[in-house]
Amino acid sequence: MLELSGIHKTFNIGTVNEKKALIDLNLKVNEGDFITVIGGNGAGKSTMLNVIAGVFPPEQGVITLDGVNVTKMAEHRRAGMIGRVFQDPMVGTAGNMNIEENLALANRRGKFRGLGWGVKKSEKEFFKEKLKMLDLNLEDRMGTKVGLLSGGQRQALTLLMATLIKPKVLLLDEHTAALDPKTASKVLSLTEEITSKENITTVMITHNMKDAIKYGNRLIMMMGGTIIYDVAGEEKKNLTVNDLLAKFEQSSGGEFANDRMLLG
């Protein structure tokens, strides 16, 4: 489905700030996988998602998505196959445009945009139905500017937009980290509901180890720009937070007591 092989990504090459973000990263994502990704700050989690999405190209390595080599494909071209939700709720939606305009933009992801109407009448019913699924009463506020919505509502809307056209892979970059716990769990259960209903292949970064264990069928742990632990199936189900902590400590040589992960 999605395969990363031998990916290297270095920022600020040749300067004192040179930072190797990904080092020989290999990952094979199978159709229908829901992978949770954990790892400390600077482990390369977000860089990995950005490389998949095409925000920047890797220096080395090949990315294939559904049999197509997308390594050098421009971000907006790749977008037709990839759904994304970002950590910052402001990033995923256009605040000055209303709900239906945002959805209409998402409904044309990967398609040719011509001089037809930006929001077609026939689409509106479809959008309404989809919005009802979110259970946030947004279906009655289709003309409301997205900027007037709360962070949680924007994140739920972004999630809907990312999956409106079924993506080949859905990339979630800590999409609940900026939300309060109650809203975060609501958005997470929505994520679960949508991805399982449509069987969407998903890669989700999280800082919350409980969530990482609770959701998905596979878990990977990253450190220093590469994957250090990859577990799936029964073994993953039986994991505990303590197991993960132990695994972490063992790999990092115990220097991780201050890490944000502990808060999860």
Added chain:
Amino acid sequence: MVIFQTFLTGTNQGLLWAIMAIGVYISYRILDFADLTVEGSFATGGATAGIIMTLCKDFVAKGPAQGIFISVIGLLVAMIAGGLAGLVTGLLNTKLKIAPILSGILTMTGLYSINMIIMGLAIKKPMSNLGLGMVGTLFSKAEEFMPISRNWIIFIIAVIVVAVVVGLLYWFFGTEVGSAMRATGNNERMAKAQGVSTQNSKILGLVLSNAFVGLSGALVTFQQSNASVTMGVGSIVAGLAAIIIGESIISGKFPFWARLLSIVLGSIIYRIIISFIYLAGVNSEYIKLLTAILVVLALSIPLIKEKISKMPRKPKKNAKGKDEPDDTARQDAIVDEYVGEDEARKDTDVLQTEDGADSAATEV
């Protein structure tokens, strides 16, 4: 009578320059791209239209119909020339990754020479000025057709052109391409994630913007029977003035066409004010300084309002107390007004609004 004539010429100028202001609105507000190309492409429009009239002067002299025909061609070519200028800026920014402001400045600087070359095409030598008094223009030719005065002819034609431009843009920004362009200006990362080629959006937006600026330059050239290499100087600020005056007239929830019309209205008000300043005998060289000060004031009003609203407030009854000094009362009144607006906005739109403040600040 003089007063009325001043109103009419002010209105005409406002209408013709409004098309330029709408062009600036596309780049500055919709694309969020501070595009200085405008200062050059305005003159490019004027130079192109002027030289086409000059080069075809024998045909134009045959009669009003021929003159109008060539004038319309001149307007179209002016739009294309303006659009090309926008294309250059767009390519500099998107392909060569030069910062928006610098891209515009570079194009504008280059256009200074190009405009002189265009204006000198008839005598094969660069010129900084091109008079059309002998050749005639769209308006002087139309005057031969119709039994009304020049000013009314300009008014009628300007209203038609402005109506077409507003209608066209209202339609365009409702289309898929137009929506993608708005999304690009509003949130580039989101636009990319939704598969929008933000580079193409920017290029197309700049072409569109400068095409209208060129059209405006051509019409102004026809109106004053003269094109000059400096005619675009200060046009950015004039455009911003029109946009800001327009926005102060209608604020809050309005459909897009009303926003476009507000720019037209803003441009008319601005030009009428200037016409009266001229009438009062103020030297025309001072106008640009006045405009710049006006725009600085207008741009700083939101900030000043915010500062005032953040100051510790006295209880309301004090503000109404009669022995309060005038100043404080006025200040509090402003605060009340501001807070009032804010609350009203919340009332209309909150169900679970948490970050309304953010959006209010960034609304187009």
